[in-house]
Amino acid sequence: MVDIPRNTVTNQTEEIVNHEQFEDMRDLLEEDFADLIQVYMTDSQQRVASLRIAQQENDNTNGFEIAHALKGASANLGTTQLVNLSSQLQKLCCEHRISEQTALIEDIAVALQRAEQEINQRLGQ
Template identity: 75%
Template sequence: MNNMPNSNTTVQTDEEIINHEQFEDMRDLLEEDFADLIQVYLADSRQRISTLRVAQQEQDNTNGFEIAHALKGASANLGATQVMTLSSQLQERCREQLISEQADLIENIAVALQRAEQEINQRLGQ
């Protein structure tokens, strides 16, 4: 069993998936355009994760850093906390020239995005 306190390869389940206050602030700000923003965020994020997988396979730390940075920022705007945190971790690994070892972290970002999408859909369905 791995008891390392700062494991970079596991999704932190104690961290909220969506920050309620940030999410609601953005919804209030954008009003009727909010649903469109969500769809663009999800589509762009899925594409960025695909591009991150390619960057990881090609050991392209520069592109990986830029994509992780963009994903982190977009996620922060919506309050997608887990995606933001994991993207920040990937950004740091790319800065350290370690993208080639980050396949698990990229998959954890993909899982966190799926969780965020599920929670967003629940919130929008209310």
């Protein structure tokens, strides 16, 4: 078995939110942007909870789908760490290894918290 190195959220060289992507989305959506952020945060928190359940149930198929959805939503906002961590989890689900990914899922949860903090700072909240 080959271990894929985890890209831990303590990696200080990786940006939490890509400024350009974030601002492009804000400019595109204008007054609807705040609603998008709220939906993204709520959905992402639910997805992390669902990932924990999929991991406990060794459900690689569901884990893959949830990680894929989280990656896509995160890519739209430029939440770089979440994109990278979700991509790693997708690959591991393809290898039927979700049952071993408690730490990676917790890294995803922490990355979501950090993204929320940074987004709130950018929005002046």
